[in-house]
Amino acid sequence: MNRIFAAFSILAICTSSISAPCAESSYVQGLKLQEEGQEPAAYQLWDSMSPEDPEYPDALTELQKIHYRRQEWQKFFGYARFYREKVLRSDEGLKTKLRARLISLEAMALAKHCQWGPSRDLIDIALKLPQISSLSDRSELDEVRSYLELHHAYPHSNEAAGQPDKPRTLFTARVFWSLTSEQVARLSHPKNLRVVVENRCHK
Amino acid sequence: MNRLSLLFQTISLVFALCVLSILNAHAETASDMPQVEYGSVFLEEQRQMQPSAWQLGVSYSYELSNPYANVHGYSLTASHALSKYTRAGLLTTIYTAQDTYLVSAVNQSLQPSGGSQRVQHPSYSMYATIGVTPLAGHLSFFGNQALPFEFNLLFGAGMTRYREGLTEPGLMWSLRPQARIYRSVSFELSAGQQIEAPWSGSDRLSRLEAGAGFIWAFP
Numbered sequence: 348m349n350r351i352f353a354a355f356s357i358l359a360i361c362t363s364s365i366s367a368p369c370a371e372s373s374y375v376q377g378l379k380l381q382e383e384g385q386e387p388a389a390y391q392l393w394d395s396m397s398p399e400d401p402e403y404p405d406a407l408t409e410l411q412k413i414h415y416r417r418q419e420w421q422k423f424f425g426y427a428r429f430y431r432e433k434v435l436r437s438d439e440g441l442k443t444k445l446r447a448r449l450i451s452l453e454a455m456a457l458a459k460h461c462q463w464g465p466s467r468d469l470i471d472i473a474l475k476l477p478q479i480s481s482l483s484d485r486s487e488l489d490e491v492r493s494y495l496e497l498h499h500a501y502p503h504s505n506e507a508a509g510q511p512d513k514p515r516t517l518f519t520a521r522v523f524w525s526l527t528s529e530q531v532a533r534l535s536h537p538k539n540l541r542v543v544v545e546n547r548c549h550k
Numbered sequence: 551m552n553r554l555s556l557l558f559q560t561i562s563l564v565f566a567l568c569v570l571s572i573l574n575a576h577a578e579t580a581s582d583m584p585q586v587e588y589g590s591v592f593l594e595e596q597r598q599m600q601p602s603a604w605q606l607g608v609s610y611s612y613e614l615s616n617p618y619a620n621v622h623g624y625s626l627t628a629s630h631a632l633s634k635y636t637r638a639g640l641l642t643t644i645y646t647a648q649d650t651y652l653v654s655a656v657n658q659s660l661q662p663s664g665g666s667q668r669v670q671h672p673s674y675s676m677y678a679t680i681g682v683t684p685l686a687g688h689l690s691f692f693g694n695q696a697l698p699f700e701f702n703l704l705f706g707a708g709m710t711r712y713r714e715g716l717t718e719p720g721l722m723w724s725l726r727p728q729a730r731i732y733r734s735v736s737f738e739l740s741a742g743q744q745i746e747a748p749w750s751g752s753d754r755l756s757r758l759e760a761g762a763g764f765i766w767a768f769p
Binding site: 424 | 587
């Protein structure tokens, strides 16, 4: 009996080792695609992830880096607003889905538009959160805070290119429906969410 | 007695403190992260850039222009996207038809003179189709739940086979508004016309049809 039990145990262990490793997550697959130079495919994969996915904040970080690099500011601020209004407000949102990098990117993007008040407020609020506890997160936010002060002194050195596209309502292929903050929280995905931020660097 | 009441009060106080601490723990929500508002928020309205490659549909139709027979059509459609706004496909319809009272009334009136009326009953039809989607967007019903909406035009060429053995070539067109009701399922209404033997002067027949059905889109 003991020999039979041992044989079954060994068989079970062997089977589990063969079946493992588990399938890679979409986030990891996206990272591999990006390393291979297939950024559009990686973008599609990350953008198709559900906001309920535990790895969604990490995928969103990569998406925001791409939006930032491509200077797609309406999309960038739309995704950032969705993150703060929906993802962080979900159950355990602040505990498990808070990423200092996302807050930093948003603050730096606001600084590029010379929106000093909101950018400072974001960093100050994040630094006060008890969930921002790791040394690396706090030092990153402190660094961004210093960057904001430096950028405020020399606003034209690193401003966002071009003026924001103010939505037109007639004879346009794209129509923009105005939303309130409460309605943002009801969206299931931020792909159509746009936030138009005025560039105050020229004022 | 005093000790008992003191004990009871102590237990009540401890219980109340426990309840308060539990409530406070569950009350940790987004109020811990005050919101920072800036900019103007919009939802960009646009048709999905990647229309579904394949669509399969089932529908029911009724012929509105035939006074001699109640013709019911049960259709299967399959189509493939050619571009963002056009599709090519196949429309197959099986018909059931029952004579109306008018047939027997006309036959009775023709009987004295030895005449009779022959009514052709369609059996099935097959049309190769081209679909165009000039309008797409979202519709909100009484401000509740915006549904993805498309307005399609369908054109086709094919044939209709009758129970009596006759086969007629035909052309068809229809208007097909469609609303997505679930992830890949849409509800569609249709109204249009089939023109049989369109190049024949005397044998040309025009059918007006209306119907409804469901479309599955994949992938």
